[in-house]
Amino acid sequence: MRIQRLNTSAAELHEIDQNYSRYNQKHNIFIRLFWDEEIKRLEHARQKNAEQYSKDNKPGYSKFDKAFLAGTMNFMREKIVQNIHICDQEFNAWNGEKGTKEEGMDIFTLTKAIKKAAKMYGACAVGIAPLDRRWVYSHWYDLQTRQSYPIQFSDEAPEYNRIQEPTLLENKVRVIPASMKTAIVMLFEMDPGCLKYSPTLLPYANGRFVYSEMCLTTNSLAGLIRELGYNAIPSVNCTALNIPLAIDAGLGQIGRNGKLINPYLGTRIRIAKVITDLPLDCDQPIDFGVNEFCEACRKCARKCPAGAIPSDSKVCSGMDELSNDGYLRWAIDHKKCFCYWSECGTNCNICITVCSYNRGYKWTKSILNSSKESSTLVDNLLDSLDDCGPDVFDPEASFWLNS
Numbered sequence: 110m111r112i113q114r115l116n117t118s119a120a121e122l123h124e125i126d127q128n129y130s131r132y133n134q135k136h137n138i139f140i141r142l143f144w145d146e147e148i149k150r151l152e153h154a155r156q157k158n159a160e161q162y163s164k165d166n167k168p169g170y171s172k173f174d175k176a177f178l179a180g181t182m183n184f185m186r187e188k189i190v191q192n193i194h195i196c197d198q199e200f201n202a203w204n205g206e207k208g209t210k211e212e213g214m215d216i217f218t219l220t221k222a223i224k225k226a227a228k229m230y231g232a233c234a235v236g237i238a239p240l241d242r243r244w245v246y247s248h249w250y251d252l253q254t255r256q257s258y259p260i261q262f263s264d265e266a267p268e269y270n271r272i273q274e275p276t277l278l279e280n281k282v283r284v285i286p287a288s289m290k291t292a293i294v295m296l297f298e299m300d301p302g303c304l305k306y307s308p309t310l311l312p313y314a315n316g317r318f319v320y321s322e323m324c325l326t327t328n329s330l331a332g333l334i335r336e337l338g339y340n341a342i343p344s345v346n347c348t349a350l351n352i353p354l355a356i357d358a359g360l361g362q363i364g365r366n367g368k369l370i371n372p373y374l375g376t377r378i379r380i381a382k383v384i385t386d387l388p389l390d391c392d393q394p395i396d397f398g399v400n401e402f403c404e405a406c407r408k409c410a411r412k413c414p415a416g417a418i419p420s421d422s423k424v425c426s427g428m429d430e431l432s433n434d435g436y437l438r439w440a441i442d443h444k445k446c447f448c449y450w451s452e453c454g455t456n457c458n459i460c461i462t463v464c465s466y467n468r469g470y471k472w473t474k475s476i477l478n479s480s481k482e483s484s485t486l487v488d489n490l491l492d493s494l495d496d497c498g499p500d501v502f503d504p505e506a507s508f509w510l511n512s
């Protein structure tokens with residue numbers, strides 16, 4: 110199937126309900142680490158298990174693998190949580206010094222230049238989305254008070270009307286100027302060689318390193334935009350939901366595994382964005398057959414050790430309070446998923462590793478056609494592919510000794 114540009118939005122593609130309400134970040138599993146006793150217990154067990162596997166010198170958890178993880182954390186250390194999940198911290202500050210505004214720039218030339226600059230700063234792919242406010246969190250989480258507070262737009266209340274810059278009010282309400290109508294969305298690639306060793310410390314460490322790069326890239330891009338005289342909110346996992354913004358930016362479709370799938374990078378990606386009022390030309394969502402292919406494939410559901418990925422159809426409601434209701438998708442059981450993280454001592458990554466789209470989208474059409482003939486045959490074929498899946502992980506073949 111070819112890549113088609115669609116004249117629609119992520120909200121329409123996922124049949125968003127009129128009663129849909131913006132997601133409160135407090136419910137996100139990583140924010141729950143600060144206040145939900147059950148998740149705290151699971152995280153404690155995760156760290157203990159990782160420690161034990163390392164003492165046992167388990168493949169993928171050796172002393173060297175553990176040191177590799179420590180190295181990737183060196184730049185961010187404990188800041189990684191604050192700077193990717195909590196808004197307006199050191200690397201993702203909402204404000205910074207601004208240059209004089211340059212009026213009358215050609216938006217097509219500017220868009221090209223911004224996309225190129227984002228790639229120069231470290232992104233693998235870049236798209237521009239109109240900022241659909243439904244994807245912005247209803248509340249942000251404050252680590253100091255351990256409470257959540259509203260995120261609002263300057264045209265939502267008369268007292269905010271004069272606000273021209275992203276602002277934290279005394280009552281902890283954050284206000285985004287209504288002029289910030291665009292998101293520059295960026296993809297960052299995970300290393301297939303590391304992913305082959307899922308669910309061990311190797312892909313976990315690679316993901317952490319990629320997060321550090323994402324902080325650097327979003328921070329740099331925000332600096333460029335401010336120098337041009339405009340507002341910029343750099344964000345990895347804070348402030349707004351990434352996947353629908355990436356869909357609106359024409360960077361991919363959502364798969365059965367609940368992850369974004371890009372036609373070229375598959376699901377081996379992490380997403381970040383910069384919200385801005387810089388005038389840019391927006392991209393459109395794309396369709397390259399993910400809905401049809403995931404309907405037939407189900408490989409991630411077969412391979413998920415926790416049974417957290419559904420084998421059946423899409424639904425409009427989330428599994429529990431961790432996810433939002435009111436839009437159509439394959440709903441992941443995040444608690445089951447986190448229980449397995451606790452067991453394996455990392456963030457698993459198996460459903461990313463095994464995804465059939467990691468070999469690119471071009472070959473999927475013929476598989477889709479044969480799926481009409483025999484689904485068992487196709488299941489077997491997909492499962493047997495040397496797709497950097499954990500079933501081809503050979504503990505004797507050290508990652509470090511293979512060039």
Ligand code: SF4
Nearest residue numbers: 413415446457459460
């Ligand atoms: S990360 Fe692992 S446990 Fe979680 S959904 Fe993916 S495969 Fe399942």
Ligand code: SF4
Nearest residue numbers: 364403406407409464
């Ligand atoms: S493994 Fe198959 S079903 Fe799962 S997300 Fe990838 S393509 Fe879709």
